[in-house]
Amino acid sequence: MFQTFIDLMGKAGYLGIAIMMFLESLFPVFSSELILSSAGYSAGQGRLNLIGVIAAGTIGSLAGAVFWYGVARRIGYVRLKRWVGRHGRWLTIRPRDLERLNRYFDTHSRSVVLFGRLFPPVGTLICIPAGFAAMRVPRFVLFVTVGTALWVTLLTMAGYYLQGFHDRIVAWLDPLAAIVLSVLVLTYLYRVVTWRCDDA
Incomplete structure (x- = not known):
């Protein structure tokens, strides 16, 4: 399974990596850890350029962060909360989650946008209250870019660096990658099925 992801990253190229990282920001069923470690592994094999992978991953993830910031800033807290109450099932987000994010953002320094990017999926969601608060665009982009680039790198x-232990790593990570992917998919499906808007 891990070898399959390595091959996929090699074939997808930089645009494919950027797109997958963007989708990872939107849907929790994707895993940035699996995407980027596989892409880095593929770079170690010489299929991709390391700097290109980091750049593509950063751009894709940054696009997802800017997307959520733009949505939150344009729609506003009340309207987005109402929308989440109706359609949040597919993103597994509830109105209560928006309230908690808003409180967390208000309580802490706005620099949480920088450090929050190191802890997915919180790093993506923290962009939403930044949009609600109309955080200045240059400051937001700077903080989120630095945090994202560090995480992606x-x-x-x-x-x-794991590529140097190819045989042992593949033998060990193949079943692990299948387990991780299965857990992610099952967790997402469980959250979709059991989603309740009891706090809209």
């Missing part, structure tokens, strides 16, 4: 480099 760490994951990509991990996969890159």
